[in-house]
Amino acid sequence: MENMNSGQFKQAMHSINYGHVMQAAAEDYAREMKMSEREAKARAKAAGVVDARxxxxxxxxxxxxxxxxxxxxxxxxxxxxxxREGHGTLSEVEEKEFLPEVTTTQLVVAHFYHQEFERCRIMDKHLSALSKKYFDTKFIKISAPDAPFFVTKLQVKVLPCLIFFKNGVAFDRLVGFEDLGGKDDYPTAKLERILLDAGAVVPVERNDSDSEDEAEEIRREAMNRMIRGGYHRNDDDEDSDFE
The missing domain is CATH 1.20.5 (Single alpha-helices involved in coiled-coils or other helix-helix interfaces)
Incomplete structure (x- = not known):
């Protein structure tokens, strides 16, 4: 190994010292950055700022x-x-099935109908739509002529007739179309409001489109009433007696 002269030795020592200085400076910089980061987090926390990470x-x-x-x-x-138990649709039941249906479900809307009555078919259309929206309530239909026992016990005399059950107890009903405006072209929203007010269905979260649809139906119905000059009941508007 060749001997270093004085100049080379000084240069080597200078390089070593410079390296130590740079290393120390880097360590000082890292400490300062870490402290700055902690201080920044502390300030952010005090200001209510949260780091999602x-x-x-x-x-x-x-x-x-x-x-x-x-x-x-x-x-x-x-x-x-x-x-699987029939929620979300309008299910038809026989007389022997009626009692188990209304006693094993918290909320039930039961439609007593006659297959030859047009208004019963109209009611079915609206109930089918509402059954999909109000899933917690079970919607069922039962042929009144085929269920004489319950027709008598529940005093069903006019069709269509909706009877509302809660935990097996009949607590309210809707008879005919009189409360729906007396006309066949009532909006589903009108029947929906009756069910909500009676507590036969549980309110669900609604989006803006639902609200707009209901508002449009209400506006259309109000316009129809204005055009008709108000509702006048006549012989053709009578609901079907069921004797």
């Missing part, structure tokens, strides 16, 4: 997520079970 590692958030997923799973299983 930190939330990803929050155990409380993970627990909330697990609970939410479990709740969604249970709700889906419950809905599938209710679908």
């Amino acid at each position: 930190e939330l990803c590692e929050d155990p409380d958030l993970e627990e909330i997520h697990r609970e939410r997923v479990q709740a969604m799973k249970e709700a889906q299983e419950r809905r599938m079970k209710m679908e």
Whole structure:
């Protein structure tokens, strides 16, 4: 190994010292940056600012997520079970099935109908639409001529007749079309409002399009009343007596 002269030795020492200085400077810079980051987080926390990246590692958030997923799973299983039991549609039942239906479900809307009555068919159309929206309520229909026992016990005399049940108890009813305006072209929203006011269906979350549709139906009905000059009942508007 060749001997270093004095100049070369000084240059080597200078390089070593320079390297130590740069390393120390880098370490000081890293410490300052870390302190600045901690101070920035402290200031942000005091100001109410939350770093979303930190939330990803929050155990409380993970627990909330697990609970939410479990709740969604249970709700889906419950809905599938209710679908198998006839919720979400207007189901026809026989007389022997009527009592089990109304006593095993919390809310039931039962339509006593006659297949030859046009207004019963109109009622079915509206009930079919509402059954899909108000899933917690079971909507059923039963032929009045084929259910003489319940027709007598429930004093069904005019068709169509809706009877509302809660936990097996008949608590209200809608007879004929008089409360629906007396006309066949009433909007579904009018029947829906009657069911809501009676407590036969449970309110559900609505989006803007639902509200707009209902408002449009109400406006159209109001315009029809103005054109007709008000509602005048005549012989053709009588509901069908069922004796």
